[in-house]
Amino acid sequence: MSQKGPGLFRIGVISERFGIHPQTLRMYEREGLLRPARTEGNTRLYDTDTIERLEIILTLTRDLGVNLAGVEVILHMKERMEKMQGQVHDVITVLRQEAKARNPEPDRRFALARISGNAALAKVDKG
Numbered sequence: 001m002s003q004k005g006p007g008l009f010r011i012g013v014i015s016e017r018f019g020i021h022p023q024t025l026r027m028y029e030r031e032g033l034l035r036p037a038r039t040e041g042n043t044r045l046y047d048t049d050t051i052e053r054l055e056i057i058l059t060l061t062r063d064l065g066v067n068l069a070g071v072e073v074i075l076h077m078k079e080r081m082e083k084m085q086g087q088v089h090d091v092i093t094v095l096r097q098e099a100k101a102r103n104p105e106p107d108r109r110f111a112l113a114r115i116s117g118n119a120a121l122a123k124v125d126k127g
Helices: 011-018 022-030 048-063 068-102
Strands: 044-046 110-114 121-125
Touching: 011 022, 011 044, 011 048, 022 048, 044 048, 048 068
Parallel strands: none
Antiparallel strands: 110 121
């Protein structure tokens, strides 16, 4: 196996693993869909994040019939959603810190509770 360090794989290994021609991987890179790392000798190296992204691309194109323009839009939206989720998490953290600073002894009659494993919060009257 042509591995080039921990978790880094050359284009031939990735090509064989996913049953895809190396030129297709190069095209995905030209289109901006993949950004493999490079060695000093300019050899492409695929890390786990790039491989996960490739798996998404292949699922979209092979299984769902999405063209490359659609793949680009979907990946961009996914990145924006992940960024927004991070921002929401940061805001919630700040709000919790602020609430704790303003009221170190919270009113025990009310609590925020997670509903059905998703991120929705609800006010629960305990008293």
